[in-house]
Amino acid sequence: MSGIVIAGVSRIFGTVRAVDNIDLTVAPGEFFTLLGPSGCGKTTLLRMIAGFSELDSGEIRFGDSRIDKLSAHRRDIGMVFQNYAVFPNLSVAGNVAYGLKARRVPAAEVATRVEEALALVQLAGYGERLPHQLSGGQLQRVAIARALVIRPQVLLFDEPLSNLDARLRVSMRSEIRALQKSLGITAIYVTHDQEEAMSVSDRIALMNAGRLEQVGVPAEIYRTPATRFAAEFMGTTNLVAAQVLGLAAPVTVSLRPEALRFAEDAPADWPRLPGIVAAIEMLGPITRLDLRLANGEILRMATLDTPQRTVQVGQAATLAYDPARLTVIP
Ligand SMILES: Nc1ncnc2c1ncn2[C@@H]1O[C@H](COP(=O)(O)OP(=O)(O)OP(=O)(O)O)[C@@H](O)[C@H]1O
Ligand SMILES: [Mg+2]
Structure with a gap:
């Protein structure tokens, strides 16, 4: 288990500062969420951690080792995407085995590790099925099993639940958190849904236009938003001038x-x-x-x-x- 340090990281596309000089430290075993509106830079930052996008400045470390110059497959991460990215022509077991075969793990070990990973996501016995024979929630579990099976130091999730219906989203998010906690893996989770972020996270980094707006535990960001943006993004609020409430000071207050x-x-x-x-x-x-x-x-x-x-x-x-x-x- 290792923590993650993101130091002075930026990514610029033309005139867009997609990720703008971000500093973050994620503790070992922490469930850490990047939250923010569309286009604020969540996926770009996650892709830099995964090794799918270069850094324009800064560095990223897992524990004591700098990893931002390593290629993606040498970073010891598992990644789960919004659209599952499951191979349609491979069985469930074939999908889960993929990363192990790519790492030249011996066949006998592949078989046991695939079974273990499927059991972890409650899909024991589904190995022979093809992806089109599964529900959306089951497909997302295959994607999670595929990420877990390589026993990564770090798990990255990019809006993993956004293709599921509301009820399944709610049950899957607590499953993901329970699994992450039982395995003790450090996780970074991306979502634009503040309720989902508050329900699963140990801490949240609220992002806005490539920058960090506020970092804290869910209750802290909800109850004491540091900015107007944070107050409004974390749920419904009343932003009122203090004199409306009979207070003396000429300030704006947030009242949930x-x-x-x-x-x-x-x-x-x-x-x-x-x-x-x-x-x-x-x-x-x-x-x-x-x-x-x-x-x-x-x-x-x-x-x-x-x-x-x-x-x-x-x-x-x-x-x-x-x-x-x-x-x-x-
Ligand atoms: N390859 C690219 N080329 C040019 N601009 C890009 C590229 N990737 C991202 N951007 C821009 O960088 C900004 C951040 O994009 P990013 O995908 O990180 O946002 P996001 O927070 O993940 O949004 P969403 O919630 O919609 O997924 C956006 O303005 C986007 O248009
Ligand atoms: Mg995104």
């Missing part, structure tokens, strides 16, 4: 929808905000509600489903907010 409640449900010392209900959205376990304040500003609130309460658009309502959950945005 779940930090607001109906006044009658809130502690007496939470500040009150009277307004008019402008919209209601029932999402099952939670209801989202927009409140229009006297100055026209809209505050978004989320509450757990409360069947005994009737709220209608156009009705006056007073909300209260938890002052401890205000985050000042610099």
Whole structure:
């Protein structure tokens, strides 16, 4: 198991600084996620770690050894892609065996290691099937088995779940994390989905236009976003001028929808905000509600489903907010 050091790494395509002087340290055994919107440089950085793209500056180390000059197959990494990249004409076992054969592992050992890898991803007994006989979730497991079978120091995932339906994505992401933790492999995971990132990661690096916006554990980035971009990217929030909330300082604050409640449900010392209900959205376990304040500003609130309460658009309502959950945005 080894950690990863990324030091001053850049990649420039023409006028685009796809990855712009990034410094990161990933601890041994850590599940580390690169999160950010389309085009922010996630895949480019991952490809540089994998050895599929050159660095324009900087260096990358696994443990004590510098690896950015090594060719991809000598870096001791396993990689799982968005589109699985499974060979359609090879059986499941053939796909998983591929990397071992390329490394000239003896046939008897290949057979046992393929079986072990398939068992790890819960596909024992599927070795003879062809890829077209598998579901999307099973194909993605083949791709994971193929990456694991070479027993890499480092596992890289580039949006591995984006081709799966919502339910399967949720179950596969916890499977991937459980597997990574049980094997103790260092993992770097790329996604543009903040909920997926928060659910699987030990730490997240939020990227924006080739740069790091914030690095931290999920709760820290969600609860105390360092920038306006981080506040907005990590989920719904209210960015309001402090005077709207009756605070003196002329700053912008972030107030998450779940930090607001109906006044009658809130502690007496939470500040009150009277307004008019402008919209209601029932999402099952939670209801989202927009409140229009006297100055026209809209505050978004989320509450757990409360069947005994009737709220209608156009009705006056007073909300209260938890002052401890205000985050000042610099
Ligand atoms: N081979 C290339 N040639 C020119 N520009 C490139 C190349 N690869 C990436 N880029 C540009 O670099 C930037 C970062 O691309 P990258 O694929 O790393 O983004 P990403 O964060 O993975 O996005 P997505 O979430 O859409 O996959 C983009 O502006 C992209 O257009
Ligand atoms: Mg990408």
